Amino acid sequence: MHAEVTVPAAADMLALGWRLAAVLLPGDLVVLSGDLGAGKTTLVQGIGAGLGVRGPITSPTFVIARVHPSLSGGPALVHADAYRLGSPAEVDDLDLDASLETSVTVVEWGGGLVEGLAPDRLDVSIALALPAPGPGTGGVPGGPGPDSGTTLDNGPGPEQEPRTVRLAGHGARWEGVGLPPPGSAPTPGSAAASGSAAGSGDAR
Numbered sequence: 001m002h003a004e005v006t007v008p009a010a011a012d013m014l015a016l017g018w019r020l021a022a023v024l025l026p027g028d029l030v031v032l033s034g035d036l037g038a039g040k041t042t043l044v045q046g047i048g049a050g051l052g053v054r055g056p057i058t059s060p061t062f063v064i065a066r067v068h069p070s071l072s073g074g075p076a077l078v079h080a081d082a083y084r085l086g087s088p089a090e091v092d093d094l095d096l097d098a099s100l101e102t103s104v105t106v107v108e109w110g111g112g113l114v115e116g117l118a119p120d121r122l123d124v125s126i127a128l129a130l131p132a133p134g135p136g137t138g139g140v141p142g143g144p145g146p147d148s149g150t151t152l153d154n155g156p157g158p159e160q161e162p163r164t165v166r167l168a169g170h171g172a173r174w175e176g177v178g179l180p181p182p183g184s185a186p187t188p189g190s191a192a193a194s195g196s197a198a199g200s201g202d203a204r
């Protein structure tokens with residue numbers, strides 16, 4: 001898998017995770033990179049919803065790795081955050097390899113640390129999309145702006161900052177595997193996919 005996707009808003013990141021979940025199998029290792037607040041956990045939330053695992057999926061604080069069991073007989077999701085880890089030796093302490101074969105393992109900030117866990121992996125990097133170099137200065141063309149001098153930064157809200165997501169599969173596992181098309185993902189939160197209680201993060 002090699003793909004580059006523009007993700008306009010947080011809801012689209014959830015939908016991308018859902019699409020990705022459709023091709024994830026037990027034994028898969030997904031390594032997420034991107035700056036603070038890039039949207040890594042949001043993507044994992046979409047993956048979790050797509051896999052139909054028990055939530056909620058949150059940013060780990062004290063717990064560095066968390067197991068989300070499946071609600072539908074599929075693989076569990078192991079969600080780890082390696083931000084505070086300094087070396088592959090510390091990764092070893094998490095025992096991710098014990099659950100790797102039977103689970104889908106997704107590691108935020110895992111680049112350079114977790115590659116040794118599995119022969120194959122999917123690297124996902126998330127970056128702020130560059131603002132489109134639109135014609136003109138990017139103001140509000142024809143907009144009935146109250147006046148000049150008012151703020152120009154009332155554009156998209158905090159949930160709507162485009163990201164560029166690059167997916168790169170490494171190893172035989174990912175050869176010939178593509179990202180399912182957008183239409184294949186139900187609207188996040190609609191819980192219609194499996195008819196199960198997964199999805200909206202209110203499972204407990």
Ligand SMILES: Nc1ncnc2c1ncn2[C@@H]1O[C@H](COP(=O)(O)OP(=O)(O)OP(=O)(O)O)[C@@H](O)[C@H]1O
Nearest residue numbers: 008009010013036037038039040041042159160161
């Ligand atoms: N296009 C977008 N994709 C994803 N998130 C977006 C987007 N636009 C805005 N956001 C917002 O950005 C934030 C992303 O937070 P998130 O916790 O997913 O990032 P993170 O990469 O996991 O951060 P950290 O490095 O702290 O773990 C959320 O508040 C989300 O609503």
Ligand SMILES: [Mg+2]
Nearest residue numbers: 040041059108
């Ligand atoms: Mg995070």
